[in-house]
Amino acid sequence: MKRFFLLLTIFFTILTYSQDRKFKLILDAGHGGKDPGAQKNGCVEKEIALDVILQIGQILEKYPDFDIKYTRKTDVFIPLKDRAKIANDFEANLFVSVHCNSSTSPNPYGSMTLVMGLSRSNLNFEIAKTENAVIFQEDDYKKNYQGFDPNNPSTQIGLKILQEETLLQSISFASEVQNQFKNTLERKDLGMHQQPLWVLDATVMPGVLIELGFLSNLKESKYINSKEGRQNYAQVIALAILKYKNQLMETNTPLFEPKILTPVLIEEPKQEVVTIKDDPNYTTTTNASKEIVTEKKYKVQISFSSKKLDLNPSNFNGLNNVVLVEQNNGYKYYYGAGSTHEECKKKLAEAKAKGYKSAFIVEDN
Structure with a gap:
């Protein structure tokens, strides 16, 4: 006992x-x-x-x-x-x-x-x-x-x-x-x-x-x-x-390896008014009395110049439907647009065939 x-x-x-x-x-x-x-x-x-x-x-x-x-x-x-x-x-x-x-x-x-x-x-x-x-x-x-x-x-x-x-x-x-x-x-x-x-x-x-x-x-x-x-x-x-x-x-409790995840952060859309005449690659909508431009996802940039050119095919080696955007004290010229990168590859090939060897596909911001 x-x-x-x-x-x-x-x-x-x-x-x-x-x-x-x-x-x-x-x-x-x-x-x-x-x-x-x-x-x-x-x-x-x-x-x-x-x-x-x-x-x-x-x-x-x-x-x-x-x-x-x-x-x-x-x-x-x-x-x-x-x-x-x-x-x-x-x-x-x-x-x-x-x-x-x-x-x-x-x-x-x-x-x-x-x-x-x-x-x-x-x-x-x-x-x-x-x-x-x-x-x-x-x-x-x-x-x-x-x-x-x-x-x-x-x-x-x-x-x-x-x-x-x-x-x-x-x-x-x-x-x-x-x-x-x-x-x-x-x-x-x-x-x-x-x-x-x-x-x-x-x-x-x-x-x-x-x-x-x-x-x-x-x-x-x-x-x-x-x-x-x-x-x-x-x-x-x-x-x-x-x-x-x-x-x-003074213990030895096992530690763990954190599984760090990357949050999906949705950025606020920029509320800007962009005026581009006769541009088939852009559409405009109205929201809260503001005109907002909705751009397609990809496009082909063919050149950047400090000089503003008329959007005539003769000024762009025969390319039609060239558009321009004024930016950084100059003008960016674009040819073609598409919702995917693949859709733009054909337009990129056409631009290079017309002499724009440095043309490239860009993703819209």
């Missing part, structure tokens, strides 16, 4: 130790509910953040040595203080919050990862103000945050910096995230920055706030809002978490 109880004690000791060795991860989808976050170019930050967070979780839940908790899994509003409490009560090893950036200018783009600290630039301080401003949407925010004002730099300087070891771990993980963005996804790397963010200050474990990119930048917003783009972000963040866990806990 004594032997039985001894074995039982050893079993529960091993079981408890095994459970304690699990890597406790908090996954935090920024914003939610009445707080949509940034809304630009048809994108909503709270939806993107939740989608990426859930995909990260789906990847890591396959590993038995992870214990994962979410601050939200649906479109609900979670106050910052509650996000921090969830993480602290869980005694997590790492806090990962996903957001999207935005700017008043459409030009900035790129990914960055923030850790707790003092702002080093005006641009980054604006980001800190944006992420902290959700406090104003909470009931009794003055009581809960004891006079903390996201819009006042002097109150932010009063935030304590995390203990050195925790900060260094946060920086280490943030650097790995940025490495994945830069080298695996080939996104513009805006680096790791220290910021006075309330949610990172209130959590006692290493933590980061990831800004995937700028929704205010049209091209980047299309990448972030695509199914493939979100999947790419989720994969590389999950991989960075695995690497960090192995380093921190």
Whole structure:
């Protein structure tokens, strides 16, 4: 009987130790509910953040040595203080919050990862103000945050910096995230920055706030809002978490090779009015009171000249139906058009037979 109880004690000791060795991860989808976050170019930050967070979780839940908790899994509003409490009560090893950036200018783009600290630039301080401003949407925010004002730099300087070891771990993980963005996804790397963010200050474990990119930048917003783009972000963040866990806990959890997909980004059509008379290769339509030219897909360019020529066959070695387009302070002359490359090959042969040896097939933009 004594032997039985001894074995039982050893079993529960091993079981408890095994459970304690699990890597406790908090996954935090920024914003939610009445707080949509940034809304630009048809994108909503709270939806993107939740989608990426859930995909990260789906990847890591396959590993038995992870214990994962979410601050939200649906479109609900979670106050910052509650996000921090969830993480602290869980005694997590790492806090990962996903957001999207935005700017008043459409030009900035790129990914960055923030850790707790003092702002080093005006641009980054604006980001800190944006992420902290959700406090104003909470009931009794003055009581809960004891006079903390996201819009006042002097109150932010009063935030304590995390203990050195925790900060260094946060920086280490943030650097790995940025490495994945830069080298695996080939996104513009805006680096790791220290910021006075309330949610990172209130959590006692290493933590980061990831800004995937700028929704205010049209091209980047299309990448972030695509199914493939979100999947790419989720994969590389999950991989960075695995690497960090192995380093921190000295484990050898197998890594995976991300399957990076190329999103199909549909460019906006150029709303330009082009006037070309007697041109059989172009059609015109009207949209929102604008005349828009719809071009066939391929055509043969026979020459480019600074001189404008009359479109008579005699000026083009007998070729009929030559058209011109004014461009780059000159004139491009085209002969023939077709919906496929193959359709244009015959026209290209005719042009070369008439002496235009340097003629070539071009694809319309």
